[in-house]
Amino acid sequence: MKNKPTKVLLLLVLSTTFGCATVQPWERESLSDPIMIFDENPIDKGILEHHLDYREGSVGGTGGQSGGCGCG
Template sequence: MGKIIVVTFVSLLLQACGVEPWVKPYERAHLSDRIMQFDRDPVVSAYEHHVYQAREAARGAEGGGGGGCGCN
């Protein structure tokens, strides 16, 4: 009995270290659908950020890369 407890305990401990993903890879069909992308068409989002940045004081944290539009 003691052996089982020790083995189970160590096993659980290691399992925690491994972090079991609570959404399994085979459960990600919906997440991988195009309509779930934050940035479905990069050419469009870059333009939209530029439209807003040119007319608003706020800037940044739009997601995605780039170095800002450098426009005045």
């Protein structure tokens, strides 16, 4: 455990796995709703991600990928 990010990372992974209950397919009506899907429109998300990639020094870790440009 060398640094703070590693500790936070481990904590977050554990937080997503503890307390998981199996949800059967017929119980997923709420989860299949369009407003429950991450990045329901990936192209739409790409526009915003790229604008942020260019103006800020950070990128990644948000589930999408942008790139292919001269934005350093």
